[in-house]
Amino acid sequence: MLSQSLIEDVLTAALSTGGDFSEIFVEDRFTNNFTLQSGKIETCLSGRDFGIGIRVFKGLQSVYAYTTDHSKEGLLKAAKNAAQAISGNSIIQLAPFVHESVENIHPIHLNPQEVDKSRKASIMKNAYDSAKNYHSSISQVTVRYMDEEQNVLIANSEGKFAEDKRVRSRLAIQAVAVRDNQMETGFHGPGAHQGFEFFENLNIDHFANEAARIAVTMLDASPCPSGKFPVIIDNDFGGVIFHEACGHGLEATAVAKNNSVFANRIGEKVAPSIVTYIDDGTIQNEWGSNNIDDEGEKTRKNVLIENGILKGYLIDKFNSRRMGMESTGSGRRQSFRYAPTSRMTNTYIAPGTSTPEEIIANTEHGIYTKYMGGGQVNPSTGDYNFAVMEAYEVKNGKLGKPLKGATLIGNGPKTLQLVDMVGNNLGHGAGMCGSLSGSIPVNVGQPMIRVSEITVGGTKGE
Incomplete structure (x- = not known):
């Protein structure tokens, strides 16, 4: 992508x-983004983005610059x-480069760039x-x-040289159902660190029907x-609530500046013993996985909370200086x-021993949330x-009528402490953070x- 001698010159200049x-x-990034609506392709965008980022540290000072000019003059100027x-x-002086052999743990069988539109x-x-054909109300x-x-x-x-x-x-499907003056929306967006074979192996009917069914x-x-x-939160994308309300609080971005409720608490009990919380960037072909992070460190499985005890944080290279702790292969960026x-990469609560049927049967009265939507959090x-x-009433240990307009309101660390049953049906959902x-x-x-x-916001008087 650039010659080694040029890279040496740039690092020396920095x-x-x-x-x-x-x-x-x-x-060097190649992208394809297409949108289909009303049965027709509405947008078809393909592009290439090339650029270079340059970073310099001095103690706890960090400076960053980037450029799209890859000439020697342009790079040295930046x-x-x-x-x-x-x-x-x-x-x-620069240390001699050690060319690292990056093991590809996410095999790609069919590069989408080689697939016809x-x-x-x-x-x-x-x-x-x-x-569209799921039901007549899908508009x-x-x-x-x-x-x-x-x-x-x-x-x-x-x-380092890697x-x-x-x-x-990724495929994202949104369905809108209309009846009289009422409109409801369903969504599914499966994705993977995988090639075009992902689409060929994907059960498209299932995800499309689920979006429409919701x-x-x-x-x-x-x-x-x-x-x-009491609130039952289903598997898969249900994990977004702890990603936002707890996961961000375990990132060094917040912890290193003591802007997190989890700062300086390693070894403390922060959750029930049935809760183990993991960030694992090595899961094969998962959407959030990488071979290396954006600082060249190998991704790894980081156990953040183990049996309720806080074990560690997600740490990048610069914040490792602030914290006096090693990088955890968690340095990431959108682009140059x-x-x-x-x-985070793939962050999840580890499976427990209860079956979904047992969890529902042991809930006398509460709310079951099958699919979460969007939200906000103060990190x-x-x-x-x-x-x-999508939510349902739980009554006498059984699922009841569907409910709309539900909002979950609370505090992530406190909610984490109130988890009292963990199922055995681990699932992952793809998203953007x-x-x-x-x-x-x-x-x-x-x-x-x-x-x-959990405090549930809804409609009073129902």
């Missing part, structure tokens, strides 16, 4: 004013501009037809197709009551336009509110869990 560490991140913000007395359109049309279906190939090169003044190729694929079911839903209830920081406190896309270093692909996951009490 250190020219006294920095103690320099890094270059080279990215490196020297970054260096101008650093001042020091000594100039360090007509085959991609066929995948979208199949999803559209399945959702609109939108299908979005995405694939990308991201090639990266990461080298630094400590001698290259990697990442290929991701929308149709909610047409007959009753307004959700408000109050404090962002400096990396600590981010420094863990306070959250989340919309629920936004933070300081941009929007990145992540998985959220969990088995079905029960929280003994």
